[in-house]
Amino acid sequence: MGIPSDDVVLIRQPERAGEPSEITVSCPDKTGLGCDLCRVILLFELSIVRGDVSTDGKWCYIVFWVVGRGRKATRWGLLKKRLLGVCPLVLLPLGIESYYSKQQDVMGNAQQTQVFLLKFSCYDRTGLLHDVTQVLCDLELTIRTVKVSVTPNGRVMDLFFITDNRELLHTKSRKDEACDQLRTVLGDCMTSCEIELASEDMSACLQASSTLPPSITEQMFSLELQEVPSGRPSRFVSDSVSITIDNSLSPGHTLIQIQCGDHKGILYDIMRTLKDYNIQISYGRFYTSQNGNCDIDLFVIQKDGKKMIDSHKQKALCSRLRMELFQPLRVNLVNRGPDAELLVANPVELSDPFLS
Structure with missing residues (x-):
């Protein structure tokens, strides 16, 4: 029998007041792991001010430096438990790796989350x-x-x-x-x-009512892409958002460089988009400056393990990232007879993979 590693998630408190806390995750890799971790951190009202991601495709090592933004004290023990819950934990019987995630996937397929x-x-x-x-x-x-x-x-x-x-x-x-x-x-x-x-009929109505009319969706989520012809590498800009895709710096990875203004959940927005598109991060660095700007460097591969060469796929990914970063929330006021309906949506929660 194997024993789960106790060092999958480590949380270190700062030595001096005002410094960020450090969260270290070391576990088997999976596509979308960074997204899942960022979502948990966001739900605990923590902001990621710096991050390092490194993986060889099988094992990953992630460090987040976080600061509290909420009104209440962070429940660090519960946070660690929730982070462990999204990690594919490892067993080490006789030096052979076995993943809890496989067992979790089987359980998840057998029993869906109850509403x-x-x-x-x-x-x-x-x-x-x-x-x-x-x-x-x-x-x-x-x-x-x-x-x-x-x-x-x-x-x-x-x-x-x-x-x-x-x-x-x-x-x-x-x-x-x-x-x-x-x-x-x-x-x-x-x-x-x-x-x-909730009964099956209620769940069916819930799923049906969650879809906005096509006209509203197009109005709220469309954002024209502006491309600046600068040769290679491809560059897409929108005011304070700059996204660069470069295939010349690494023989096996595509480099995505992002410069933009900071907002709450920005790293989750980026990670969620990459997860939706089945893109895996092999190495990445994230940093926020005092003036509220973010610099992000991500070396990525597609789900087939290859670089992103297709210009159409590059443009589609940049357009989606640009939409998330330029306007993370959409607000629309719709007249409903005597009433008015206020629609607020976060486009990052759309699932629109294109790499299938």
Whole structure:
């Protein structure tokens, strides 16, 4: 029997106040690992100010320097547990590597994440939706879809379709914990709170309602690509965003250089895009300066292990990256008869791989 390594995730606190904490991850590699790690770090309200990524295709070594941006103290023990959860952990029986990720994949295919319906009613007040989403975030409950209705007399009926990162929401204690936390925050304005497993019909409606009309999608997510003819390497710019693809510096890797302004979750946005496009990072460096600018160098390969030579694929990838970095959020106001609908979307969550 093998024993899981204790050194997969290490977190080192700074020696002096004001310095970043250091998160080190050493584990078997997989496409999209950087994206998964960045998402966990982002959910814990931490900002990555510097990063180093190195891999030989089988084993990777990642270091993130992070600082806290949230109102609450970081739960480092829980953060480590969540980071371990997305790593393909290694067993070392007789020197032969075996991956937990294979077992996790089998379990994941056998049992999909359950969707639950949180129903509560209360009296309306300013900041209600913000407070509720903050509670659910602290409880590690992921919101899939929200339906909010307000009556003329100020009564609110909210329907939250949620999933549980801890996978315990089927238990009575976990449901009671969520409802009690909501009652503590909302106080006397809450009149009822229930959590139940969403039926198949509800899940089908959830999936169908998550798709925006094509006209709205095109308006919110389209962004014309401006190409500056400068020969090789190819260069795409948009105001403060600069993306360069170069195949001349490495015999086996494509270099992607990005210079842009910083924003919350920027590294996750980039990593998520590369994961969607099945692009693997072999080596990378990330740095944010005091003036709010980011410099990112990534040596990457395609899923077939080769460089990205096709100019069409280069242009498509740069266009997508440019869209994420130039305008990470899309906002649109749509008239719905007597009401107006405010749509806020993050295009990085679109999945549009082109390397199949």
